[in-house]
Amino acid sequence: MVHVTITRQDYRAAVIGTGFMGRVHARAIAVAGGSLAGIAGSTPERAREAAADLRAETVFDDLDAALDAANVVHVCVPNHLHAPIALAAIAAGKHVVCEKPLATDAETARAMTEAARDAGVVATVPFVYRFHPMVREARARVASGRIGRLTLAHGSYLQDWLLRPGDDNWRVDADKGGALRAFGDIGSHWCDLLEFVSGDRITAVNAQLATANRQRSGRDVSTEDIVTLQFATAGGMVGSTVISQVSAGRKNRLLLEISGTESTIAFDQEQPETLWLGGRDQNAILMRDPEHLSPDAARLTRVPAGHAQGYQDCFDAFVTDTRAAIEGDAPDGLPTFADGLRAARIAEAVFASGRSRDWAEVPR
Ligand code: SOE
Numbered sequence: 522m523v524h525v526t527i528t529r530q531d532y533r534a535a536v537i538g539t540g541f542m543g544r545v546h547a548r549a550i551a552v553a554g555g556s557l558a559g560i561a562g563s564t565p566e567r568a569r570e571a572a573a574d575l576r577a578e579t580v581f582d583d584l585d586a587a588l589d590a591a592n593v594v595h596v597c598v599p600n601h602l603h604a605p606i607a608l609a610a611i612a613a614g615k616h617v618v619c620e621k622p623l624a625t626d627a628e629t630a631r632a633m634t635e636a637a638r639d640a641g642v643v644a645t646v647p648f649v650y651r652f653h654p655m656v657r658e659a660r661a662r663v664a665s666g667r668i669g670r671l672t673l674a675h676g677s678y679l680q681d682w683l684l685r686p687g688d689d690n691w692r693v694d695a696d697k698g699g700a701l702r703a704f705g706d707i708g709s710h711w712c713d714l715l716e717f718v719s720g721d722r723i724t725a726v727n728a729q730l731a732t733a734n735r736q737r738s739g740r741d742v743s744t745e746d747i748v749t750l751q752f753a754t755a756g757g758m759v760g761s762t763v764i765s766q767v768s769a770g771r772k773n774r775l776l777l778e779i780s781g782t783e784s785t786i787a788f789d790q791e792q793p794e795t796l797w798l799g800g801r802d803q804n805a806i807l808m809r810d811p812e813h814l815s816p817d818a819a820r821l822t823r824v825p826a827g828h829a830q831g832y833q834d835c836f837d838a839f840v841t842d843t844r845a846a847i848e849g850d851a852p853d854g855l856p857t858f859a860d861g862l863r864a865a866r867i868a869e870a871v872f873a874s875g876r877s878r879d880w881a882e883v884p885r
Pocket of ligand 1: 706
């Protein structure tokens with residue numbers, strides 16, 4: 522008898538950052554079958570508290586300790602720290618999962634992407650809404666031609682957690698979050714989803730930026746709360762989107778609607794179990810029932826239809842696929858540093874357009 526031994530690389534993760542995102546990553550690592558080697562935080566107290574909550578093996582005092590202990594580094598710190606930490610991890614030969622925006626400028630995002638490619642490590646960015654089964658279903662329907670030739674895309678990504686002048690976060694400060702805040706934080710998700718679902722590419726943008734709260738917690742704020750954006754795509758679509766973190770009542774409402782010459786599809790992230798199918802003669806609501814979904818969408822269903830699946834499930838699936846990539850597979854739709862660079866290029870064009878009040882081209 523022949524015994525075949527398959528060697529699988531362990532997923533030993535260091536999570537750098539103890540905020541909301543660090544905790545979401547830590548849970549996803551556990552679901553993906555990885556081990557949480559340790560956590561580093563901005564203070565030893567925060568790191569100790571998070572490590573206890575999330576059952577991490579240890580608390581790292583510095584990055585070197587994390588790089589010694591882990592083979593995958595999850596970067597979940599304020600945006601301006603993404604590049605130095607990710608580049609140090611890549612230089613040490615570690616795989617990297619880095620929060621978006623990958624960097625606060627496209628040139629740095631390009632350097633990070635090239636460094637990861639040259640080092641031969643897996644480097645992913647959590648554009649996790651790609652992992653909603655109904656987003657995969659929308660993508661499969663576009664690819665199959667059921668929507669027809671795509672003509673129009675529109676939607677919005679609205680939140681309200683920065684509505685009031687007293688609402689505060691490091692993201693509002695340009696030196697930590699980057700000059701484009703709401704767009705980098707959530708507009709990047711919308712554009713990624715549009716390009717992912719449509720298979721098309723935004724080529725030019727015309728943006729208005731507005732800051733509703735020019736002061737927060739007694740200091741001046743220059744980053745935008747709102748972006749309204751018109752765009753054109755390589756495939757001939759026109760479209761628009763509204764990005765806002767000051768829309769009372771909208772918690773995490775990403776809406777993407779794409780129309781073609783045959784039909785329309787719409788995905789609303791506050792109703793992630795469904796996909797709206799628009800037809801000339803009749804409309805339908807498709808439920809997330811794996812029996813009626815494309816193989817890619819069915820693959821991502823975690824629980825039977827009618828049992829809600831959401832945000833954390835997307836992260837769990839994303840880290841599971843990151844792990845599969847480290848083990849040598851090529852999971853379809855895994856967002857990598859190249860996608861983070863793409864988002865940074867779109868963001869720079871949005872910023873340039875907002876400043877000049879004119880159209881700006883998006884480099885390839
Ligand atoms: C905060 O705006 C935030 O947590 C983003 O940073 C995430 O990317 C988004 O998924 C939800 O909202």
